[in-house]
Amino acid sequence: MNLKQTGTDSVLSFLSHAGMKVDEIEFRNQVIGHPNYPSILCFSDALTFFGILHSTLRLEKKFVLELPPEFIALIQVDGDSKLCSVKRTDKIFQIENEKLSEETFKKVFEEVVLIIEEDKATTKGAGLNWSIKRISTLLIAIVSIYLLAIGSYSASAYILIVTSSIGLILAIETFRQTIGKSGIVSSLCKISITSDCSSVVKSQKWKVFEILPFSDLAIVFFTAQLILLFYSLETPITTLISYYRAFIWLSIPISTLSIYYQWKVEKKWCTLCLSIIIILYIQTYVFYSLSRSLSFYISIYQFLAFSLVNVLILFTWIEVKKHILASLNTEKKLRRKIKQSRSIKLFDYALKSNERAPVPITEKSIIYKSSKSKHRLTIVTSPFCGHCYQVHKDINKVYELVKEDLDIHIIFNNDINSRQSDIARYFHQFFHKNGFEVFHDEYLRFMSLKKSELDKKLIEITRSSKDYTSDDILIEQRDFCLEQDIFFTPTLIIDGHPFPTEFDRDDLMFFLLELCEGESTPEYAIDNEIRNTTF
Template identity: 25%
Template structure:
């Protein structure tokens, strides 16, 4: 399923999105798509909406158009549809080609791409330096030759990245979309089905090696003219092989391949007619061999590294799809005996009659409890009508120091005397600062002396149930399975809420 335009519009990390979408237990359903958007920070609500109500929809929404998740934008009386490619449909065409599924979304800051480092600015800077150097220090023919080498490097890099699931708008614009009679376009047929494999490298990978080597050698023209000429003449073999495969084997022509061939022919003509024949130098030959060996090794290294990463992601996606299966999670959740807490009111927030009641057994001074509290508090915020939360601190006065006793008293005072939001704010502030004085300022900056016996009784219940280590999640009395990460709870909340038998 292809929805590149939609992912680009929402500014999502494509690889991360596809990984999460593929690993969803309901892949490739609309639920999986909606949950993945939520996970990536794009809040959304999904509906099955008859077409008669589509006029009331906002200017932008997501629908399933021609069996593909697509961004739909109203444009006057027509609609712009973005999925694999952009197209314009009138209302009747849109309605006929769409299901009743509609997803309304809200972009947030978290939806921005999470790329650690973008190499393209560095690459463009290197290209600019090479071009400026060529124009200032070399002849116009040599500068054009270097420009063609850089064009070859750029296109080859786009092809290299595309092997590992990255979308290339440049390659896409050159190749175009498949025709009505094609399942894939000509470029994909030639490039992706390339059977060449030398040390794991495809024919397109050798294009990257070749042009990178020429880009470096071109900087030392005319001293390297003899070597450069030799390589351009050898490229005739590659040109002939590529044309043979396209014309007689695959019987279709790849526009990107023809563009690369045009670059090779251009360099061949320039080197043949404009480069002077300098005398052969053993030193230059040796440096050339070392250069090509380094480039070849680097491409093999990154190719292997990215292949391993892709295999790991595929394997993880399969494992996560299994692990995130709700029925499997539920069976693991119900493995242990149910815990019946007598005190369910102390430090309890949210509606009291919700279907899903989550308890978190924690300790204010526990290093791991901060993230655990953040998870359940976010769930409470997202599902205020369906989830309630109880914070069950392990607290034994005899073992606590003065600061801990005062902190618990202050928490109790805030819980008993102030709105629920202020209590949640106090808990959040504590885990952010771990500063008892800042919590005390929330109660007026004076020592409190609250009755903490309910907290002591609650701690005894925790101890009797064997809940001594923190943090622990308890869902409707069942201890959260140890084999699941705490963060995984977000994948099961919707089904827990809808499960009438739980």
């Protein structure tokens, strides 16, 4: 057989034909980046990630006529195994352009089938994004066409309708760049080597654009314009222009600031932002031309009504944005969970590949010991380390869950002559008086103190830290850190092995729980016998 499609192509083709939309690039990344690639498992995990119901089973050749009209099977092609999309019509099996009889199909069929259930309600990812993008664009187009068709406007008013519609579409696309999604006009962002929409809109070099993103302002502004243009069907357009004159003139300094930021600060151009700015300048010219030739009047009632519309749109967008970001956060958590669940074996291998370090432990050390412990976690920390706080919070959770299976050892990486050593002495004393649980809660509280409270606590610690019995272990710990080239905190060591740099420290809690429980393989909706079938 002369087949051109890869296994990934076959699955994507099947999903597309079934009307199940997924992000193709993300699907390929999920498959190729899988530790078990190439295997049935990597495709199963990718389908699970997108919420697509499926099952994988071993089927004897004599039952091939019981298969559904469309399925994916492992086929023998020129001596190699290949995952192929198969269409069955009675006793004829079609693979790409090749049609096979039942007997011929049985000869190449390797008795492994991947069946995808066409439950569109469960399809996630790009399918939903695809719908939202096109529905929002279609809605804007319908509103614009409606206004243009039934309204009795001047040429200037028609220009406002068209520019507001285009501006809203561009503003939505700009927002999509901020959340890492490519849109229908995202090709504008790649017209030159100096243009990078994503880099500009995600930049936080100026706090003002972090608090008031340019895309948010544009979405609210253009949406309000379109809604109020409906109102102008019954009201003279001059009333609307009277209200918006101040806003349109205010857009000039804001847009100028945006141009300066892109040019001098970020040194990259956001072509979507520049397109919005051009639209604002066109509208400014229209407003300026009309203000010279027409007289304007707006009543207090109209002013308050227009302002209420703007405020409602602003708060509606804030709520919509919250839901969008919450949905994205859920998607990221799901992606991380799936990635974690299939990485535990690699983590264990990477951990044990690191050379074992001789961690110093004496009777003076800060250590929680369990008589049944299977593993030991050592945390190299510092009292003023901002990144250490989250690690210690995770340790508290791990301690509650697996304290019988895990020893926890705390090391301070401080020069014995520094002020931080007073804090290390204080906490060594505190640990030996109160035990690990109380000590760790107090250490977390110390790390979360505000500046005014911290200053008072430091004075108290300096006065009370006159016990130097812990200096020996502090010096030994400092020497250990220098010998092991440990210059940053937090540094994590598990069973004497440094935490693998290939893995995210934020996943520490997951890996510790998996190691302690001894369960590194999640349950999958596939047969255990064939889950790791490679091809």
